[in-house]
Amino acid sequence: MCVLFLKKIFNLENKKAVEFGFNLIFSLIVGAFILFLAIYFASKFIKTQENVFYTESAAQIVSFLDPFETGIASGKSSEINFKKETRIYNEYCNPNDNLPFGLQKISFSEKTLGEKFGDKGEKIQVKNKYIFSDKIVQGKKMNIFSVSFSMPFKISDLLIIFSKDYCFYDPPQKIVDDVEGLRIKNIYFPNETEKCNGVRVCFKDYSNCDIKVYEDEKYVQKEGKRLYYYDNLIYGAIFSSSDVYECNVKRLMNKIEALGEIYENKIKIIERKGCDPRIELKLSNLMNITRNIDNSKALNQISKLSDEIDEINRAANPGCKLFN
Amino acid sequence: MAFMLVAVVLFFTLVGVFVLSVYYKNLHREALNIAESKTLTALTSLADSPEFYCHSMKPNCVDADKVIGLINAVNKTNYKNFWDFSSLKIIKASGFGKSEEDMIECNWQNYPDCDSLIIFSKEDKKIKYERTVSSFIALCRKEYENGYTYEKCEIAKLIAGTEIKENKK
Secondary structure, eight states, X not given: OHHHHHHHHTTTTSTTOOOOOHHHHHHHHHHHHHHHHHHHHHHHHHHHHHHHHHHHHHHHHHHHTGGGOOTXXXXXXXXXXXXXXXXXXXXXXXXXXXXTTOEEEEEEEEBOGGGOXXXXXXXXXXXXXXXXXXXXXXXXXXXXXXXXXXXXXXXXXXEEEEOSOEEEESOOHHHHHHHHHTTOTTEEOOOTTSOOOSEEEXXXXXXXXXEEEETTTTEEEETTEEEXXXXXXXXXXXXXXXXXXXXXXXXXXXXXXXXXXXXXXXXXXXXXXXXXXXXXXXXXHHHHHHHTOOSGGGHHHHHHHHHHHHHHHHHSOGGGOSOO | OHHHHHHXXXXXXXXXXXXXXXXXXXXXXHHHHHHHHHHHHHHHHHTTSTTTBOTTOXXXXXXXXXXXXXXXXXXXXXXXXXXXXXXXXXXXXXXXXXOTTTSOBOOTTTTTSSSEEEEEOTTTTTOSOEEEEEEEEEEEEEEEETTEEEEEEEEEEEEEEEXXXXXXX
């Protein structure tokens, strides 16, 4: 049957010549071209759809972070469950972009067929949040928690995203209370003899540890670097990569300067209302120091000045306190 | 047959273009919906942000003294890029029911005897069209009376806008 058909279309009865009619050649060429175009555009369309979905997902994750503003609470925590193995990329952080607040960009991708991760979606800008995480957070389940950061007034909330298990050895009671109070999952407090399959974070005995926390000197040692911290920044130092941490510390210091100016103006307002806050000079010093910091090491110096300002504010008449 | 083939290709190309145009129009609408819901969720937690929250740490309370400090700050222009709103303002209770032209905008000189605290407007961001959402807040400020300094609060509306990129109001 097939042979007969071929014989007919190629005119094989006549052994001297093979006839290719114009219609046949045209159909073959155009058909191949159409097929090629169809496959090309279908694959392009699938790629675009994937990109749109990943970009939308990244935007939704950023929106999901909005309610993590702690307000009067000490912190908030939650977890995100994905249907597939997912990656959140927190690779771009620049304190000098979008001055004075700096900028982070996050993108999203998930596992496609063949156990490979799809190309990242478009990066979504994050200007008013401080996300501390590894550069790539991967998993089907991710934990998010927020804690406030004050120096001496509230600067912002720190958003921490992680997917691995963490084992804290000999942590101070404050950290145990914070983690248990916020019901943060995937952080364990094992004994020294207990096995730990996660990232080992040590606060006292530093042998066989992935991350070492030196509380007296106020720094966290990881990736061969010292990340200095103050207040709740300890969580940022533990859970994020060193580059992301240092960048966000600079962004936070820039924010101190911006907020400091608001408080300087507030001082002028409350002076009209019978108050005499004696913070202005120290506040201006704080703003000058934060303007020029290179890395988190400067936090030690800033923290002293911040504590002095806090002391003066606490001693003020209750109706005349500048911040709480 | 050849011309029939060309006609079929052309037909399906046109159908494809039509489907894509419908799809991208929906995508545009979807982007606007996401932006609007983002504005709404951001607005509900905005009062608790460090630039606004009250000294007394009450929930959903904005410190008017800080807001006027922000309006008067050199850094004010930078704040328009800090939040993803097309505009951000607070209307005090005295401004409820008044048209925009009749409202007295707060500044360093007339504060607190004014109606609206404009942190940034859509004109500041060179935006033509926007859709706004609002949330009621407690607006508090320090007051001095009979030798005492206390916090005086009143109801106000926090209003934020989302840019509409198409040429429709």
